[in-house]
Amino acid sequence: MDWCPHVTVATIIEDSGRFLLVEELKAGRLVLNQPAGHLEANETLRQAAIRETLEETGWDVELTGVTGIYLYTAPSNGVTYQRVCFTAKAIRHDPQRELDDGIVAATWLSRDELAAQPGRWRSELVLRCIDDYLRGPIHALDVVRD
Template identity: 80%
Template sequence: MTWQPHITVATIVEDNGRFLFVEEVKNDKRVLNQPAGHLEANETLRDAAIRETLEETGWDVELTGVVGIYLYTAPSNGVTYQRVCFTAKAVKHHPDRVLDTGIVGAPWFTHDELAAQPERWRSELVLQCLDDYLAGPVHSLDVVRN
């Protein structure tokens, strides 16, 4: 078997101490995640983050920085994911936009509200990325080269 990591992006969007999340159904359970998804062929990491955020939340965003790069092996299937986590500001909401399949909604939570619901995190990366964002530093978008 050939080992191949999956490249993913995630976006932390903050507005006055509240953060944009995706509520989705996975394995018949409602879970929370940052707007996130897989890099597609011929797409930049930045473009993927903007696209996934719009598709999953209905929000146009402007990327502002990079929190970090993470490796995570899912215990459920043994797949390794490389996640590039961006920060962004919300620009425009499209409330009538149909969200991706499986998405229930795009709620806003404070850090404490998210931390109080560990059973709902899609993975440990959900809180880890948020904690890293709050602890800083956030890196310049220039660290991501196309």
């Protein structure tokens, strides 16, 4: 059996104690996740994080750091994901931008509002990444070598 982990990125954007999340359809359920997605050919991890955030939320962001690197095997399908989670600040929003397929909306929630809805998390990484962000440390972007 060939084992091939999927490289993904996610972005934590906080504004006044609220976090930018996406509501997306996954297996017929409406779930919450950070703006996140797969690394594409010929792009850097940083480029992927900026692109995915824009495509899923309509927000241009500036990356500010790295929360962590996570290895997660989804119990639903057995696929292993390596997630690089960045932090960013929101720069500008285009409310007219069409969001990616499957994305229903971008929304801002507090940590407690998110924690109160565990049945809606895409995975346990959603709250874990926010908690790691809040707990720190946040690592410098230069820890990611392109």
